Amino acid sequence: MSATLIDCLSGIVGKNNVSCKEADLVCYSSDLAPLPDIIISTYGIKAPSVVVRPKNAGQVSEILEFANKEKVPVTPRGGASSAMGGCLPMDGGIVLDMTSMDSILSVDENGMRVRVQAGVTFERVLKEMGKKGLKLGCFPSSAPSATIGGYISNGGCAGIGAPKNGPIALHILQLEVVLPDGKRVSVESPYSSLFVGAEGTLGVITQAALRAYPIPESFRVLSYGFNDVASACSGLEKLFRSGIKPYFLTFMDRHFLEITSKLGLDVPSYEMIIFTALEGSKESVAAEEVAINKIFSFGKMLDVTFALEEWERKYKAELFIKRAGPTIILVEANVPIVKLREAISRLKDVSKRLGLHICLYGLMGYGGSMLTMPIVLTDERRGEEYFNTMLAALKMTSVAISIGATVYSVGLHNSIFMELIHDVKRLEIMKLLKRMFDPLGIMNPGKLTECRMAWLTSLLKTG
Amino acid sequence: MSHGLVDIAPQNWVISMSLNKAYAEFVDILGHENVLREADEILPYSICRYSRSELKPALVLKPTSVQQLSRLLPAAQRYGLSVTPRGSGFDSAMGSLTNGGILIDLTGLNHVLKVDEENCTITVQSGATFESIAKDLASKGLSIGLEPIASLKATIGGFIASHGVGYGSLRHGSILNTVREIEVVLSDGSIVRTGFKGIPPGGTGYDLSRLMVGSEGLFGIITEATLEIFPLPELTTNIASAFSDIEEGRSILKEILKKASTLSSMYFFDEGLIRILQTGSFKIPYERFIGMVRLEGVKEVVTQEVNLIETIYHTPLHPQVSEQLWNHRFLHQIIETLKNPVLVDEHRLPTDKNVEAYRTLRDLAAKNGVKSAFYSLQTSLDSNLVIFIVYGDDLGKVNVTRKEIEDAIISLGGKPYTAGFRRAEAMRKASPALPDMLIKIKRVLDGTNLFGTKGWIC
Numbered sequence: 001m002s003a004t005l006i007d008c009l010s011g012i013v014g015k016n017n018v019s020c021k022e023a024d025l026v027c028y029s030s031d032l033a034p035l036p037d038i039i040i041s042t043y044g045i046k047a048p049s050v051v052v053r054p055k056n057a058g059q060v061s062e063i064l065e066f067a068n069k070e071k072v073p074v075t076p077r078g079g080a081s082s083a084m085g086g087c088l089p090m091d092g093g094i095v096l097d098m099t100s101m102d103s104i105l106s107v108d109e110n111g112m113r114v115r116v117q118a119g120v121t122f123e124r125v126l127k128e129m130g131k132k133g134l135k136l137g138c139f140p141s142s143a144p145s146a147t148i149g150g151y152i153s154n155g156g157c158a159g160i161g162a163p164k165n166g167p168i169a170l171h172i173l174q175l176e177v178v179l180p181d182g183k184r185v186s187v188e189s190p191y192s193s194l195f196v197g198a199e200g201t202l203g204v205i206t207q208a209a210l211r212a213y214p215i216p217e218s219f220r221v222l223s224y225g226f227n228d229v230a231s232a233c234s235g236l237e238k239l240f241r242s243g244i245k246p247y248f249l250t251f252m253d254r255h256f257l258e259i260t261s262k263l264g265l266d267v268p269s270y271e272m273i274i275f276t277a278l279e280g281s282k283e284s285v286a287a288e289e290v291a292i293n294k295i296f297s298f299g300k301m302l303d304v305t306f307a308l309e310e311w312e313r314k315y316k317a318e319l320f321i322k323r324a325g326p327t328i329i330l331v332e333a334n335v336p337i338v339k340l341r342e343a344i345s346r347l348k349d350v351s352k353r354l355g356l357h358i359c360l361y362g363l364m365g366y367g368g369s370m371l372t373m374p375i376v377l378t379d380e381r382r383g384e385e386y387f388n389t390m391l392a393a394l395k396m397t398s399v400a401i402s403i404g405a406t407v408y409s410v411g412l413h414n415s416i417f418m419e420l421i422h423d424v425k426r427l428e429i430m431k432l433l434k435r436m437f438d439p440l441g442i443m444n445p446g447k448l449t450e451c452r453m454a455w456l457t458s459l460l461k462t463g
Numbered sequence: 464m465s466h467g468l469v470d471i472a473p474q475n476w477v478i479s480m481s482l483n484k485a486y487a488e489f490v491d492i493l494g495h496e497n498v499l500r501e502a503d504e505i506l507p508y509s510i511c512r513y514s515r516s517e518l519k520p521a522l523v524l525k526p527t528s529v530q531q532l533s534r535l536l537p538a539a540q541r542y543g544l545s546v547t548p549r550g551s552g553f554d555s556a557m558g559s560l561t562n563g564g565i566l567i568d569l570t571g572l573n574h575v576l577k578v579d580e581e582n583c584t585i586t587v588q589s590g591a592t593f594e595s596i597a598k599d600l601a602s603k604g605l606s607i608g609l610e611p612i613a614s615l616k617a618t619i620g621g622f623i624a625s626h627g628v629g630y631g632s633l634r635h636g637s638i639l640n641t642v643r644e645i646e647v648v649l650s651d652g653s654i655v656r657t658g659f660k661g662i663p664p665g666g667t668g669y670d671l672s673r674l675m676v677g678s679e680g681l682f683g684i685i686t687e688a689t690l691e692i693f694p695l696p697e698l699t700t701n702i703a704s705a706f707s708d709i710e711e712g713r714s715i716l717k718e719i720l721k722k723a724s725t726l727s728s729m730y731f732f733d734e735g736l737i738r739i740l741q742t743g744s745f746k747i748p749y750e751r752f753i754g755m756v757r758l759e760g761v762k763e764v765v766t767q768e769v770n771l772i773e774t775i776y777h778t779p780l781h782p783q784v785s786e787q788l789w790n791h792r793f794l795h796q797i798i799e800t801l802k803n804p805v806l807v808d809e810h811r812l813p814t815d816k817n818v819e820a821y822r823t824l825r826d827l828a829a830k831n832g833v834k835s836a837f838y839s840l841q842t843s844l845d846s847n848l849v850i851f852i853v854y855g856d857d858l859g860k861v862n863v864t865r866k867e868i869e870d871a872i873i874s875l876g877g878k879p880y881t882a883g884f885r886r887a888e889a890m891r892k893a894s895p896a897l898p899d900m901l902i903k904i905k906r907v908l909d910g911t912n913l914f915g916t917k918g919w920i921c
Contacts, residue, residue, distance in 0.1 A: 110815040112845035155666025167665050169673060170640050173845065185896035188878065190626050190639050193673035194904070197666050211845050214721060241583060243694040281724040283764045291761070336661035338581050367643070367663040367691050368583055406659060406667045421667055425655050430669045432907040448668055 001049035009052050012062045017053040024051050028095045033083035038383035046092035053100040057184055057206035065182030067442050075444050076200040078150025081142035083330040084411030086199045090446030098149055104128045112212045118149025118205045134212040137165035144315055149205040154409040155197030158363040158371035164245040166366045169196040176207035180438040200444040202437045218285040220278045221307035224299035225270035231298035232272040233341035238295045240337045240368050244288055248277040249364035256359035259324050275310045327380040329393045332408040333400035335372045346399050347374050354392040371408055395460055415451040482521055485542040489524055492534050499523040508566050512553045512795055513807040520566035527571040529686045537652040539565055545915045548680040550618030555807045556883025558679050569620055575599045582661055586689045589620025605692045608635035614795040620685045625881040626677030628842040634727040645675045646687035650913035660689045681920055682908040696759035700769055703785040704776040706752035709821050716754050718775055723768045725760035735836030743800040745791050805854035806865045809880035812849045816875045823871040824851050831864045887919035
């Protein structure tokens, strides 16, 4: 990008909010799951030319207008806590670092709503709301780094509160979005749904009004150890059909527990542990606890210390495991609960055949979905090993899809599955929508509706 | 502003020529009995249940299969006709009417296709009514959790197309919460499935399922939906209370909202509605305001919360009255008893604006010399669905009052429940940026504008 273009951007956001420093550019070419050079070069991922940090929607609008005029790609970026490569600037250009747009505009306890800029982290919003006895209906387990806009853009399906209150799409009252042509629009629910999970390909979310919920009087954590996966899974199925909606629920398999234990934590040894948190009025939590104890009667109720520690670790599960890596490759398959048992056994088979150690971690989503995450530990510094591991991870995703799962956020790595997940017509509509909103294709190119890695599919078949 | 989307309004002779040809083709697809064009046959289709109108369709088509619909739409497109889908017509904004176009009556697509107890979903055709769905599910101890406030004879397709909220929303949210997947027929006749039956939408690309929620028949025709279902609660209880004024009512209900965890519905209404109820068969005592809460859940929790609410209420009504009130909850049935010209308007309103909204209605009705009634349903912690009923002998005054209330509600941050023909302008005023965005979607899904714009998305 020429110096004149950089000057134009400096003119919009100020010199201090534009960076072309090598260190910054490298940093902004990666997300939670860094990629080795061999992948970066095979995938053709470019480093950005410039990182721009807007302070308000007006600036975002000017930047997009400018990018449209100059045909420069723009990749919005929040906390980069996804591992699907959604914020990697495939074609270089501008990385729009949204984290400077971090104002909490209002916490309205009478109207039960909160209005924030999109670049603020969940942790900060929750802290501010907490002062008034309020909180959000759902938030990601990456709340300390994930931004409101990033979670919304990634679909915001699983997380804390999601099994009970629903995904982030159901908590949005209004979004302010800057469309690719620079036009600013305010869009209310349900029409805001188009931008939920659009991963920055249809515009940039700059502001959100979200529903607020009172912090309930009662909170309870429970955990159960199971000696076989089957009875844990049938417990989860029963729980789903009972109509009881836990506030938060996770599961961990033996390998996950073993690694956690190796890393120095005191965890019990089981084939599977289910952890859940309940909240509500005193009476309702007590009644739910009784019912859940019955549902999970095939497991052993674990000491409350473990459950409390697990709750304390809620923000850290994936990051903690990463220490054993040092790199993790995450597969995030959204599996219908009724297919969970099958999914787990198929995933284990595949990984065994490929000679991989996976640990399984899962988060309950809304409406009978279970975000199932086989985590593969590897080292991005050993390029070839990484590449093979990555292929294995893709293989696992396709196996999950074949039994009725979907992916959770498409980003870069899952874009090869879009044809598997969606039928031709649905995919065609998505592509037409993309073209309609972003005719020049400047917004987050190479993602979601566009797959540049079709060549990988053949490798998947043979591997 | 021109976006290349203009409602089709060709000369009369052009219409009649193409209509005759189209008629023959429609009869070929549907059979004579399912293509209506005689004045007396068409008359019922100029009514949206709360009010009559001058808007009449040229033809009414009654498909009984998706395949028929998929052939009808391209034919209508070829003849340059405009198409409007209709469920049972319970909307209050004339969204299910057409002025000289083709009306598609979807009540023939009314089958419950599958109850999947394993996945907790039901798949139904869009013309199925809440009544028939509830009947089907109740025998299995299940429910879809929501009921429209107008009538159980409303269709699920209409409810989805209007982003429906209703009884049960405090527990289950709006229809946006429970929709898994939708089948929709586009203007070119293509049949699109928007998502997955096993998994709620989200995180796998653009959310086409939720995109159809609130689309008001302007993107395509919803023909089928897969929705989440829930076990019927162990215990349900209704408890009503009288309030001396709206402030008292609001503060009491607010306290209950904060404390009770088994609330599924909460609503209140004013003396205006009580008077209308009294004109019917229901012998309800006169009160200034009545508030009603419905609890559902595990027996012991509901019982405990009933006790709690009884301590919060100052003047609880007799349990029998509460039950009867619940049985008279459907607005269509209440309003039917009125003989005067009546206008019903529905808006979504931030919850802290209820009192102001009520006062506005009362003052404007008094100023214009018309009668009014107010009803407000808590649909979430932050929003209410408010209903204004305005009636009187003088239709002109009724109309003026309705318009003035609508303006006031929008300035309070409210939004029309649906746009339809009648509230299209209000919707544009309340959400000025929306049409521009929706036009982009419409160009993709209905590029030839077969489904029109109702003066909203234009």
